Amino acid sequence: MASSPVPQNLIQLSPDHPNFQREWQREPRRRLKDVSSHGNNWGFTIVRTTYTGDFQTALDTLRRYVELECYADLRYTSTPDAPLDPEPNRELFRRFHTDVIADAATLDGASMDDVRARFRAWAAQQGGASETTTNPRFRACIVVDAEVLQALLLAPPPPALDDASADVPLDAIWVKVVDAAPAAAEMAPPYAGWLRVSVLELARFWAAFIYQEMHELYEMDEDEEVPVYGG
Template identity: 35%
Template sequence: MYKYWLWQPWTRPRCLSTGHRTARLGRLCRSLRDTGFHEWGFVIYRGVYGDDDAWNLFVQCLRDNVHLDLERGSAQRGALLEQYAQWTVIEDSESLDGASRDDVRQRFVEWREGRTVTRPANPFPQPTDPSSVLPRFNYCLYVDRECLDTLGPHLAAKPSDISKPHLPPPPLVVIIIDGNYVLGQDAQGPFPPIDGSTARYLGWGYFNTRYLCGLYDELHSSRFDRPEYQRPPAIAPGGSSSMPSV
């Protein structure tokens, strides 16, 4: 995985001092407080090239959805958490254009292995090593052609003022990839074959960007391979819609 080193005291974000245990995004707040690592958010890999305008719009819409998700429940807490968000975008047309999900997983593993995360000294033993539960270093996002194609319907139904109440537009979809998944680790199952596997869990899935912050929060204490997992082509959360071109 990645390394932790103990170091000098640090400054705690103000939103983490009280009332975080039962609050929405409470696991994320506790993580920032307990690890001293004030950077959160998924790394995003770009897998389709040739239309920079569409790509830039996709990233902007993703950030808009993240902003809305952060404000859900507490605008003040959301604004404070947004200061620490890092949605790192990795672009490389030579190696990522049309890349497979397995290729992206390998690139992500290489990326995280090169990172060292600092942690404040603590006089008390930690029950678990935070390095095993930080979603930023366990999962990444991938945008392929099918995901980029969800931009058009999403924009067509998106209101001009996202701050006003409205019905959610069709989902803007990304692929979430489990960096710890090992091909063939799950037994074959009764499901239609995808990538040659009939297992329930495939190490990846489609996800509606409107709920990314909630997912990031949940992945501090659970895995993507859980009862709520939606097998492609269903789009999580809920699975009420599916990728039309898959």
């Protein structure tokens, strides 16, 4: 896990920079600014509640799609005379980190409430109680249950980072994120303390979650009637 300070030249640009107008407000740079003030890394702890299937392959797929999000502005921007600097994209992905909480004896088939309790205990041990921090790493966790595992294992290989012709729908691959706030367990439907987040929006969700509560960030998927991140 990268814990060294984020290089300031990736966050703050001099107006003398040759490509200042296009570079200074890029999304990867804004994300890195948030990362620099929240432990110098970003991501969510994963809690496993299923112990069949190839978890490592699913985790690798998740990471490849997160990398795709980190490079999104390069994939869809083409200006040969003033190309964007890829270093902020590389640094943003390098700072992505996931811890994994796994215990088949106590977590296999665990409910969302059980996951929340286990994660809160883990966060407290790390010195990041969810009610006293704005760091998303300690305020929510990803749950890999049978449904999420299957979604990741069935996901097609992501396109190359420089392939702008391949369009991946945001809702094609997703994970479940559990709100660790104490009040989350008492929330009434349709928000029941968790939501779906596209793996192509994890960085965006992470940044939004710094400034808002999770129950302020969802909308309902009318087809499946589940709460989803509405970023």
